Amino acid sequence: MSDILEVKDLVVSYGKIKAVKGISFTVGEGEVVSLIGTNGAGKTTTLRTISGLLRPTSGSIRFRGQDLTKVAPHDIVSLGLAHSPEGRRIFPKLSVEENLMLGAFSRKDKGIRADLDAAFELFPILQERRAQPAGTFSGGEQQMLAMGRAMMSKPQLLMLDEPSMGLSPLMMKRIMTTVTTLQEQGTTILLVEQNAQAALKRATKGYVLEVGTIVLSGTGSELLASDDVRKAYLGED
Amino acid sequence: MSTNTALPDVLDDSDVSRRDRLREQHGAKAPLLALAGGVLLLVSGLLSWSYDDRILGDISIRFYPAGIQIYAMVLGLVAVVLGVLLRRRPGWLNPGRGLAAVGWGSLVFVVVALVTIARQAGGSININEGGWVALVGALLVFAAGFVAQRFELNVRTWPRLPGWAEILVIVVLMAVLLFTTAYTLGLDDSWTFVCLLVTLLSVAIALVGSGFGEYVGFVGGNNRRVLLLAAFLVAFLFPFTQDGSDANMSIATQILIFAATALGLNIVVGLAGLLDLGYIAFLGTGAYVGAMLSQSTFATIGWKPPFLVVMLCGMAVASTFGLIIGSPTLRVSGDYLAIVTLGFGEIFRLAMFNLDGTNGPDLTNGPNGIPAIPDLNFFGWDFGKVHTVAGIPLGRFSNYYFLLLLLIAFVILVFSRLNDSRIGRGWVAIREDERAAEAMGVNVFGLKLLAFAIGAALAGLAGTIKAHQDTSVTPDQYIFLESAFLLAAVVLGGMGTVAGVLVGATILKLLPEKLRDAADYRLLLFGLLLVIMMRFRPEGLVASKRRQLEFHEDDEELVQLAQTEHLEEAK
Numbered sequence: 001m002s003d004i005l006e007v008k009d010l011v012v013s014y015g016k017i018k019a020v021k022g023i024s025f026t027v028g029e030g031e032v033v034s035l036i037g038t039n040g041a042g043k044t045t046t047l048r049t050i051s052g053l054l055r056p057t058s059g060s061i062r063f064r065g066q067d068l069t070k071v072a073p074h075d076i077v078s079l080g081l082a083h084s085p086e087g088r089r090i091f092p093k094l095s096v097e098e099n100l101m102l103g104a105f106s107r108k109d110k111g112i113r114a115d116l117d118a119a120f121e122l123f124p125i126l127q128e129r130r131a132q133p134a135g136t137f138s139g140g141e142q143q144m145l146a147m148g149r150a151m152m153s154k155p156q157l158l159m160l161d162e163p164s165m166g167l168s169p170l171m172m173k174r175i176m177t178t179v180t181t182l183q184e185q186g187t188t189i190l191l192v193e194q195n196a197q198a199a200l201k202r203a204t205k206g207y208v209l210e211v212g213t214i215v216l217s218g219t220g221s222e223l224l225a226s227d228d229v230r231k232a233y234l235g236e237d
Numbered sequence: 238m239s240t241n242t243a244l245p246d247v248l249d250d251s252d253v254s255r256r257d258r259l260r261e262q263h264g265a266k267a268p269l270l271a272l273a274g275g276v277l278l279l280v281s282g283l284l285s286w287s288y289d290d291r292i293l294g295d296i297s298i299r300f301y302p303a304g305i306q307i308y309a310m311v312l313g314l315v316a317v318v319l320g321v322l323l324r325r326r327p328g329w330l331n332p333g334r335g336l337a338a339v340g341w342g343s344l345v346f347v348v349v350a351l352v353t354i355a356r357q358a359g360g361s362i363n364i365n366e367g368g369w370v371a372l373v374g375a376l377l378v379f380a381a382g383f384v385a386q387r388f389e390l391n392v393r394t395w396p397r398l399p400g401w402a403e404i405l406v407i408v409v410l411m412a413v414l415l416f417t418t419a420y421t422l423g424l425d426d427s428w429t430f431v432c433l434l435v436t437l438l439s440v441a442i443a444l445v446g447s448g449f450g451e452y453v454g455f456v457g458g459n460n461r462r463v464l465l466l467a468a469f470l471v472a473f474l475f476p477f478t479q480d481g482s483d484a485n486m487s488i489a490t491q492i493l494i495f496a497a498t499a500l501g502l503n504i505v506v507g508l509a510g511l512l513d514l515g516y517i518a519f520l521g522t523g524a525y526v527g528a529m530l531s532q533s534t535f536a537t538i539g540w541k542p543p544f545l546v547v548m549l550c551g552m553a554v555a556s557t558f559g560l561i562i563g564s565p566t567l568r569v570s571g572d573y574l575a576i577v578t579l580g581f582g583e584i585f586r587l588a589m590f591n592l593d594g595t596n597g598p599d600l601t602n603g604p605n606g607i608p609a610i611p612d613l614n615f616f617g618w619d620f621g622k623v624h625t626v627a628g629i630p631l632g633r634f635s636n637y638y639f640l641l642l643l644l645i646a647f648v649i650l651v652f653s654r655l656n657d658s659r660i661g662r663g664w665v666a667i668r669e670d671e672r673a674a675e676a677m678g679v680n681v682f683g684l685k686l687l688a689f690a691i692g693a694a695l696a697g698l699a700g701t702i703k704a705h706q707d708t709s710v711t712p713d714q715y716i717f718l719e720s721a722f723l724l725a726a727v728v729l730g731g732m733g734t735v736a737g738v739l740v741g742a743t744i745l746k747l748l749p750e751k752l753r754d755a756a757d758y759r760l761l762l763f764g765l766l767l768v769i770m771m772r773f774r775p776e777g778l779v780a781s782k783r784r785q786l787e788f789h790e791d792d793e794e795l796v797q798l799a800q801t802e803h804l805e806e807a808k
Contacts, residue, residue, distance in 0.1 A: 053672070053676065074675070074680040077676075077677065084676075085676050089670055089676070091666060091673065102677050105663060105677050106677070
């Protein structure tokens with residue numbers, strides 16, 4: 001598998017504090033890669049840096065060979081990277097449809113309508129409520145909308161930041177199933193999660209972050225089986 | 238002492254439930270009260286209000302209603318209609334709320350009228366029977382409004398009129414608007430004006446409150462083009478109602494300049510969500526460019542291009558300033574931007590004040606400004622002369638009025654095109670959540686800068702015309718207070734809407750002209766007006782559904798309405 005994203009020695013700081021201390025990882029074409037770790041491990045910071053919302057102190061981010069560290073965030077979206085941010089951040093006063101259309105903001109081609117239908121097919125509830133202000137949705141529905149919205153930019157790489165946060169087990173399962181569906185449809189996914197079990201079960205590859213450093217890596221099943229992960233993240237003795 | 242069993246009663250005793258109970262008990266009497274009060278108001282219009290025929294126009298004559306007697310009859314008529322509607326109510330109307338507005342309005346109106354008569358004539362003995370009948374009528378209508386029951390609106394039951402009838406509704410509305418405007422501007426007496434204002438305001442609130450407003454909006458939405466065309470036709474016809482008099486036309490041109498500038502500001506504030514407290518500087522930039530490049534002998538630059546070129550220069554220079562101010566400051570958010578623009582406004586004024594040759598290059602003649610700017614001349618149409626069209630003389634200000642009307646049309650076109658475009662959607666996203674917008678691929682900084690530059694350019698364009706209309710440009714026309722007033726017009730009228738800003742600008746410019754008696758309290762009254770607005774209608778007089786949603790998130794009815802509208806639009 002060729003690598004679609006290559007992060008090398010990435011360091012990101014907030015003032016004097018280093019949130020990410022030189023991490024390296026790769027995402028291959030068609031993979032689902034999970035970054036897991038506790039609060040403050042630097043997962044969200046990593047994602048935000050990849051999508052250009054934060055600038056790295058040092059290190060490189062290559063997307064299909066192109067360095068992203070100096071590209072503007074809106075150009076990064078145009079290159080084919082979509083970011084579904086932490087806490088979903090849907091536009092609460094806009095309708096579902098308007099939210100989805102804003103996901104396609106970077107596009108000017110004619111296929112937007114078709115992709116809107118594809119998003120509705122992925123999450124039929126969105127079609128049912130397409131005129132409803134998104135702020136009136138439940139957490140799970142908002143997460144669906146956030147994912148649908150991210151897919152509207154027709155990304156080659158979809159980055160999901162804690163999609164399972166605050167969801168019921170049932171809804172979480174639904175969201176995770178969709179991750180697999182999207183992978184099968186050909187989207188590469190970089191998944192950031194605190195819920196290690198769910199994230200690793202579907203991952204082709206996983207990285208464990210602790211206070212800004214990668215402490216473990218391997219295939220999803222390897223990590224699930226590893227004693228360290230079981231102790232630290234799955235609460236098993 | 239209250240025991241445990243008495244507790245529910247104590248809780249029940251809140252104001253709201255007391256009023257609800259009152260409405261349940263006496264609500265049935267409301268139509269009758271409204272009818273009786275309305276009829277009394279109607280009758281009072283036919284009676285004499287005062288012995289003295291010099292007060293509030295002439296209201297001393299019986300069976301010959303004039304001035305405030307007619308206002309009383311209008312209020313009475315509305316009360317009667319609402320009373321009848323309360324009896325046989327269609328689902329899309331809520332006459333109770335309308336009655337409350339008319340009740341308040343009539344009461345305030347009659348009290349103001351009676352107090353004025355008593356004060357100006359020297360004692361309440363001078364009030365004739367008409368005034369007292371009106372007072373009783375107003376009290377009855379007020380009571381009706383107080384006890385009338387409120388209903389949930391069902392907007393799906395709007396009557397569908399045939400196309401021509403809907404257009405007729407619009408035309409009639411516009412005709413009423415034209416007549417009322419011409420009439421209002423024709424009033425000289427401050428207190429008659431206040432009475433008229435109370436009447437118009439309460440009738441307007443009554444119509445909107447009872448659900449007619451939504452319906453008119455719905456009809457207007459169905460015939461957007463017709464509405465726009467009719468509005469412009471009415472505006473175009475206005476100078477012909479003035480019979481060559483320039484007094485009102487001068488006010489009207491000031492309103493138009495102010496409105497055009499406020500619309501430009503509305504792109505920055507209402508669409509892009511950026512707070513600009515120094516916007517008047519861009520108008521000033523345009524005015525100074527217009528003055529410096531004019532034929533005036535005091536113009537400081539030798540180049541005197543045709544006015545079309547001057548307009549383009551004004552836009553270019555203003556938007557350049559916009560870009561210069563914007564590029565460093567738009568990276569910071571909210572309050573910082575407001576402070577920087579506030580500073581820019583002051584810097585502009587002081588710079589114009591000092592560029593007089595002693596402190597720097599002589600560009601502006603310092604505090605003296607650039608006077609003697611000649612009138613415009615388009616293809617032999619001299620703006621300074623009186624022209625007669627269809628037998629009606631049109632003075633100097635009428636000429637500028639027509640030009641400004643074109644300007645407004647252009648600004649509205651730019652505004653609505655932007656609002657409906659991809660750029661407009663980007664602005665919506667930025668307003669809602671800047672971070673999320675960025676993650677969606679919206680070029681946040683670029684779009685903000687664009688809004689700033691377009692807003693500045695439009696103000697600059699308006700400024701070049703203003704320079705010629707005012708015939709002189711001085712620094713003290715561009716003080717911070719003017720920026721504040723522009724912002725007040727936007728907030729008062731409704732952020733992000735065209736109609737709202739037009740209404741807001743008209744109110745803010747017209748009131749000081751007509752209420753000369755209260756000139757000393759102008760700022761106090763505006764402050765009060767804004768505070769009241771923020772309390773009762775923070776989204777502005779005319780608000781888009783989305784804005785309303787932003788201020789009243791928990792209003793289920795509104796959510797429903799917004800949804801219906803969205804589906805209609807999608808069709």
